[in-house]
Structure formats: structure tokens, C-alpha cells
Amino acid sequence: MPSLELPAEERLRAGDLIARLNDMATAVGPNDCHWPGLTAYRFTSPQSAQWAEVHSLSLCCVLQGRKRVTVDGEEYLYDPFNYLLFTRGMSFEADILEASPQMPFLSFVLQIDPTVVRAVSVDMAQRRTTPFSRPSNPGTPKAAYVSPLEQNLLGAVLRFFGTLNSETDRRVLAPMYLQEITYRLLQADQCVRLLAAAHTENERNPVTELIRHVRARLGEPLTVADMAHAVCLSPTALTNVFTEATGMGPYQFVKKMRLDRASVLLLEQEMNVSEVAKQVGYASVSHFICEFKRYFGTTPRHYREAQRERVGLGFASATERRSHG
Numbered sequence: 001m002p003s004l005e006l007p008a009e010e011r012l013r014a015g016d017l018i019a020r021l022n023d024m025a026t027a028v029g030p031n032d033c034h035w036p037g038l039t040a041y042r043f044t045s046p047q048s049a050q051w052a053e054v055h056s057l058s059l060c061c062v063l064q065g066r067k068r069v070t071v072d073g074e075e076y077l078y079d080p081f082n083y084l085l086f087t088r089g090m091s092f093e094a095d096i097l098e099a100s101p102q103m104p105f106l107s108f109v110l111q112i113d114p115t116v117v118r119a120v121s122v123d124m125a126q127r128r129t130t131p132f133s134r135p136s137n138p139g140t141p142k143a144a145y146v147s148p149l150e151q152n153l154l155g156a157v158l159r160f161f162g163t164l165n166s167e168t169d170r171r172v173l174a175p176m177y178l179q180e181i182t183y184r185l186l187q188a189d190q191c192v193r194l195l196a197a198a199h200t201e202n203e204r205n206p207v208t209e210l211i212r213h214v215r216a217r218l219g220e221p222l223t224v225a226d227m228a229h230a231v232c233l234s235p236t237a238l239t240n241v242f243t244e245a246t247g248m249g250p251y252q253f254v255k256k257m258r259l260d261r262a263s264v265l266l267l268e269q270e271m272n273v274s275e276v277a278k279q280v281g282y283a284s285v286s287h288f289i290c291e292f293k294r295y296f297g298t299t300p301r302h303y304r305e306a307q308r309e310r311v312g313l314g315f316a317s318a319t320e321r322r323s324h325g
Contacts, residue, residue, distance in 0.1 A: 013151070013158055014081065018063050020161045021106050034164040035174065036225060037111030037234040044104045047096035054086040055232045057112045057197050059185065061149055061157070065105030066098035081149040085112075085190050087197040088232060110157075112182060113237040117198035120182045153184040175236065206231040206238065207245045214254055218261055219281050224251055258282070259295045266304040273300045 025031045025042035033040055037056070043065070061083040069076045069084060070093040077097075078084060086092070086109075099105035149157070160177035163169035185194055213230045214222060227250050228238040242250045258280040265276045277288035292300050 013154060017154060017158045017161070018106065020158065021063050021108060022104075024108075024161070024164075025104075025106055034170060036228070036236075038164075039109045041107045041109070042104050043096045043099040044101045045096075045099055047099070049093045049095035051091065051093050054088055054090040054092070056088050056234075057114055057117075057194075058086045059110045059112055059181070060084045060086055060107065061110075062105075062107045064103065065096060065107070067094060067096055067105070067107065069094045076146050078146045081154070082146050083149050084146055085185075085193055085197070087193070110181070111234050112185070112194070112198075113178070113234060113240075114198035115237055115240055116179060116182050117186070117194060120179055121186055121195060121198075124183070124186060147188055147190050150184075150188065153181065153188065156180040156184050206233055206241055210238070210242065210250065211253075211257075214257060218258055219279055221281065221283075222254055224249075227254075255291065256295075259292055262288070262292060262300065263296065263303065266300055267307055276300065 021040055022042075024033055025040035028042055028044055031040040031042065049068075049070070061081075062078050063080055066077065066079050069078070071090065076084065096105050156177055160174060160181060163174040163177065185191070209231045210227055213227065224235045224239065228235040231238065233241065239249050242248075242253065246253055248256070262276050262280045265271055265279055266273075269276075271279070273289065274285050277285045280288075282288035282291070289299055292303070296303055298306065
């Protein structure tokens with residue numbers, strides 16, 4: 001808990017952060033928030049140990065109560081205003097040690113975008129006289145350890161939480177404060193762990209993973225949130241990575257894959273337009289026809305007729321040349 005000896009302004013900020021998280025975590029257990037990748041937790045009684053696996057680089061901070069986490073057989077206790085960094089693929093056991101209806105356990109988990117870590121660290125390196133970069137041979141960072149939520153980081157988290165109730169603030173300000181949170185973490189004692197984890201996640205190829213995932217599910221409804229979950233990224237991170245790699249967002253790319261697949265089905269399968277639309281994930285035939293026409297410049301039916309006629313003419317010309325040869 002923040003010390004009573006803290007200056008009044010810092011005590012107020014700590015109290016504001018607890019109050020905001022208390023408003024966000026209204027139900028016992030995990031609470032979805034207005035930001036993908038952010039989960040708020042409330043418990044009103046101690047909880048026995050449960051195993052879990054981390055699917056993305058995450059900041060995990062306790063604001064009220066007490067928690068124990070066991071990683072690789074080693075126990076880590078953390079109290080209010082301390083945090084752990086969890087890395088993708090980490091397995092751990094966690095139990096809540098202190099919680100009551102009068103003083104509920106409150107914590108949050110926030111996914112950290114590895115691409116933002118990389119961008120912020122590069123910018124820090126360019127602006128410092130002393131080089132700032134990932135150590136060329138940092139060794140194996142410790143599996144986990146507890147760090148204090150220092151005041152600059154606390155302020156960044158508070159500002160980020162303050163944007164979540166306004167759609168405009170979420171769109172414009174929230175990404176800026178997420179960058180500040182990343183910046184503050186990179187100035188703290190878990191900097192090496194954060195850089196190493198972000199480097200490892202950046203070496204994955206989420207674009208290839210997503211294309212494989214989408215190809216197997218073209219006939220199913222697919223949202224950006226669904227696709228981001230499939231490759232363990234936030235929707236914002238997925239959009240950034242995918243756009244950088246392909247020149248288009250994931251939603252536009254899925255539409256392209258669907259329409260390209262539809263053109264193949266029209267020529268190779270004896271399906272009517274309605275059946276083709278369903279096969280590639282369109283619930284509305286009229287919407288499919290409209291999208292197809294916008295993409296290919298003609299309706300599915302005319303496309304099939306024109307392509308088959310072209311193939312037929314090509315075959316006739318080829319056989320005619322052979323017969324005269």
C-alpha cells in the first residue's frame with residue numbers, strides 16, 4: 001500500500017487509480033474493459049491456487065490486496081502498487097492471499113504490444129547520448145520478479161484509464177498513454193526482460209499464422225478481434241503488423257481472400273452464386289454480389305460466363321494451331 005509519508009499529490013493519484021479500477025472491476029473475477037487486452041480483477045475472498053498460461057506479453061499489477069505467483073517452482077509475493085511482467089508462453093500458479101468484501105482484491109492485466117516496445121526503445125536510443133538498445137547477449141532474463149509501480153508509471157496508467165469511458169479519448173489519447181506506459185517500463189528495472197520478451201514475440205510471424213487461420217475459416221464470421229485473439233495480439237497491434245507487411249488491414253485482406261476464393265469456386269465448382277457466397281463467409285447474397293462487382297468489375301454470374309468463354313476460345317485457338325501445324 002502506498003506509504004502515508006508520500007506527498008499528498010502522490011497519495012491522491014494512488015487513491016484515484018484504486019477508485020478507477022474499483023469502478024472497472026464491478027463483478028467478482030475477471031472483468032472485460034473498454035480496451036482489448038485490458039482485464040480488471042476483483043475478488044472478495046482469498047482464492048486457492050490455479051494454473052494459467054500467458055498468451056501475450058503483459059503487465060500485471062496489484063492495487064489492493066495480496067497475491068502469490070509461482071513460476072518454475074519459485075514464489076513471488078506482491079502487494080499493492082507492485083507489478084510483474086508476464087511473457088508469452090509462461091505458465092504460472094496464482095492464488096489470492098488477502099481479499100474481503102470490505103477490502104476487495106483489485107488488480108489489472110494489460111497486454112503490452114511488442115511492436116510498440118520496439119518502436120519506443122528505438123526512439124529512446126536515437127534521442128539519448130548513451131546508446132539504448134537491447135543487449136546483444138543479455139543471457140537468460142530471470143523468469144519473473146516483482147517491481148514497484150513508481151510514480152511516473154502510476155501516472156501513465158491513471159491517464160490511460162481516464163481515456164476509457166470516451167470513444168474519442170480511447171481512439172486519440174489511449175494509444176499515446178500506452179506508449180508512455182511502455183516508455184516508463186523501459187526506464188524501470190525490468191527493462192531487459194521487457195526488451196527480450198518483445199524481441200522474441202517480434203520474431204514470430206503473426207501474418208503467416210493469421211493467413212493460415214483465415215484460410216481454414218473462410219466460411220465463418222471473422223472479426224478483427226477474433227483474428228487478433230487467434231495470433232495472441234491486440235487488434236491494434238495486429239492491424240499495425242499486418243498493414244506493415246501487406247499494405248492493407250486484416251479485414252481488407254480477409255475480404256480479398258474471400259473474393260479470390262469465390263472466383264475460383266465459380267469456375268471450378270458447379271455451384272450457384274448463393275452457394276459460393278455461403279462458402280466464402282457471406283451471409284447476404286446481395287452483399288456478396290456487390291463486393292464481387294466492386295472487386296472484379298462485373299457480377300459473379302457474368303464473371304463465370306466471361307472466364308469460361310475465354311477459356312473455351314483459348315482451347316479452340318490452340319487446337320486449331322495444332323491441326324494446321
